[in-house]
Amino acid sequence: MHLFCGDITTILSEIKSKDPELFGYINSELERQRTGLEMIPSENFTSEAVLQACGSVLTNKYSEGYSGKRYYGGNEFIDSVESLAVERAKKLFGVPHANVQPYSGSPANFEVYLALCKPGDVVMGLNLTDGGHLTHGWKTSATGLIYKSVPYHVKKDGYTDIEEARKLAIENKPKLIWVGATAYTREFPFEEFAGIADECGAYLAADISHIAGLVVGGVHKSPKDYAHVITTTTHKTLRGPRGAMIMVTERGLKKDPGLSDKIDKAVFPGMQGGPHDHIVAGIAIALLEASKPEFKEYAAQIVRNSRALAEGLMKRGQKLVTNGTDNHMVLMDLTQFGAGSGIFAQEALEASGITVNKNTIPGDPSSPFYPSGIRLGTPALTTRGMKEKEMEIIAGLICGCLGEIKKYKLPADKEQRAKYIGSFKTEISASETIAENRKKVADMASLFPLYPKMGL
Numbered sequence: 001m002h003l004f005c006g007d008i009t010t011i012l013s014e015i016k017s018k019d020p021e022l023f024g025y026i027n028s029e030l031e032r033q034r035t036g037l038e039m040i041p042s043e044n045f046t047s048e049a050v051l052q053a054c055g056s057v058l059t060n061k062y063s064e065g066y067s068g069k070r071y072y073g074g075n076e077f078i079d080s081v082e083s084l085a086v087e088r089a090k091k092l093f094g095v096p097h098a099n100v101q102p103y104s105g106s107p108a109n110f111e112v113y114l115a116l117c118k119p120g121d122v123v124m125g126l127n128l129t130d131g132g133h134l135t136h137g138w139k140t141s142a143t144g145l146i147y148k149s150v151p152y153h154v155k156k157d158g159y160t161d162i163e164e165a166r167k168l169a170i171e172n173k174p175k176l177i178w179v180g181a182t183a184y185t186r187e188f189p190f191e192e193f194a195g196i197a198d199e200c201g202a203y204l205a206a207d208i209s210h211i212a213g214l215v216v217g218g219v220h221k222s223p224k225d226y227a228h229v230i231t232t233t234t235h236k237t238l239r240g241p242r243g244a245m246i247m248v249t250e251r252g253l254k255k256d257p258g259l260s261d262k263i264d265k266a267v268f269p270g271m272q273g274g275p276h277d278h279i280v281a282g283i284a285i286a287l288l289e290a291s292k293p294e295f296k297e298y299a300a301q302i303v304r305n306s307r308a309l310a311e312g313l314m315k316r317g318q319k320l321v322t323n324g325t326d327n328h329m330v331l332m333d334l335t336q337f338g339a340g341s342g343i344f345a346q347e348a349l350e351a352s353g354i355t356v357n358k359n360t361i362p363g364d365p366s367s368p369f370y371p372s373g374i375r376l377g378t379p380a381l382t383t384r385g386m387k388e389k390e391m392e393i394i395a396g397l398i399c400g401c402l403g404e405i406k407k408y409k410l411p412a413d414k415e416q417r418a419k420y421i422g423s424f425k426t427e428i429s430a431s432e433t434i435a436e437n438r439k440k441v442a443d444m445a446s447l448f449p450l451y452p453k454m455g456l
C-alpha cells in the first residue's frame with residue numbers, strides 16, 4: 001500500500017494513476033479556476049497549506065465528543081488539533097468560546113436554533129429575497145418549517161429596515177433574531193439589532209459567514225460586543241476550507257451562563273456525529289493565516305477592489321443596489337434589461353469566463369429562481385493579487401457582455417423559459433464580443449497565476 005505524505009502533487013498523482021476519469025474532472029476544474037475570473041462573492045482560493053490539511057490522514061479518525069472528552073480512543077493528537085483551532089478562533093475573534101466542528105454554515109445555523117429554540121418558537125431574520133440566508137427562516141428551509149418565522153426586510157433604498165424589525169420584534173416576541181445576510185453590500189447593523197434583541201428579550205445571533213475575513217481584517221465592525229452568538233462559514237472571505245464555526249460572546253455568557261454548553265450539545269450529539277478533523281485542521285491553518293499582518297492588507301484590498309468595481313460599473317450606466325458598497329460585494333440591479341434578466345447576465349458572463357451568480361434584488365419584480373440581479377464579489381480575485389486597475393478593466397468587460405443580453409427578455413409563460421434560455425445560450429456562444437472577452441479574461445487571469453506549484 002502506498003502511504004501519501006500529504007503533498008498536493010503526490011495526492012493528485014495517485015488519483016491520476018488510479019482513477020484517470022476523476023483526475024480528468026479535477027484537472028479541468030483547476031484549469032477553469034486558473035483561466036477564469038472567479039467573482040462569486042462567497043468563493044475564494046485557499047492556500048496550499050489548507051488544501052494539504054484537508055487531504056491529510058486526519059480524515060481517517062473518529063472523534064465524537066470534544067478535546068479531552070471523546071467517545072473513541074486514539075484521540076491524543078486530534079485533541080491537540082481541535083484545541084489549536086479553538087484557541088486561535090477565540091483569540092482572533094475576541095470571544096470566550098468557539099466550536100469548530102460544524103460541517104458547514106447551514107448546519108451551524110441549525111445548531112443555534114436547536115440550542116436556543118423549541119419547535120414552533122418565533123424567530124426573525126432578514127427575508128431571503130431581501131438578501132437574507134435560507135437558514136434565517138425561509139419557508140422552504142427546515143428553519144422556516146420547524147420554527148415560526150417572522151422575516152424583516154430592507155427598505156426601498158436597499159438598507160435594512162430597522163424600524164420594521166423593531167416593530168415586528170415587539171409584536172411577535174421572537175426567541176432568536178438573526179443579523180447578517182448573504183447578499184447585502186453595506187455594514188450589518190449589529191448595534192441596532194442588539195437594542196432590538198434587548199427590548200424583546202431575544203437571543204441575537206450574528207451570521208458573519210460572508211464577512212468573517214473582513215471582520216478579522218479590521219474593515220468591518222465586529223459583532224462581538226453586540227451579539228450573543230456568532231456563526232460563520234470558514235470558506236468565504238476567511239479563506240479556509242469548507243466548514244463553519246459557532247462562537248459565544250462575553251455578552252452571550254452574561255445573558256445566559258450556560259450558553260456555551262447549550263451550543264456544544266446542539267452540535268454534538270444534537271445534530272452531528274464525528275467531526276471532520278481534516279477540515280478542523282484546515283480551519284486551524286486558515287485562522288493562523290488570518291492572524292498575520294498580510295491578511296489585514298488582504299481584507300483592506302478586497303474592499304478597495306469592490307469599491308473600484310462598483311465605480312467602474314456605475315460610471316458605465318449600471319445600477320447598483322444601495323448605489324455602492326462597503327464590503328466585498330456589489331449587487332447589480334438589472335431591471336433596465338427586463339425583469340428576470342439575471343440568468344442572461346450570468347450565462348453571458350460565464351461564456352466570457354467571468355463566474356457570478358444571479359440574485360434577487362430588493363422588491364424583485366421576478367422570482368428567486370429567475371431573479372433580476374447579479375451578485376459580484378472581489379475576495380477570490382484579490383487572493384490572486386488583482387488590484388483597482390484590474391477592477392476597472394473587469395468593469396468594462398462586464399458591461400461589454402451585458403450589451404449582448406439587451407434584446408433577450410424572459411418569457412412570461414413559464415413553460416417557454418427553458419427552451420428560450422437554451423437558444424439564448426446557443427446564440428451567445430456564437431457572439432464575437434463574448435469570444436473576444438473570453439480571450440481578454442484568459443489573458444488577464446494568466447498574469448495572476450493560481451496554484452503555480454500544482455503541476456498537472
Ligand SMILES: *Cc1c(COP(=O)(O)O)cnc(C)c1O
Pocket residue numbers: 042104105106107109133135180181182207208209210233243
Ligand atoms: C454561505 C452562508 C451560509 C451557509 O453556508 P453553507 O456552508 O453553504 O451551508 C449561512 N449563512 C450565510 C449568511 C451565508 O452567506
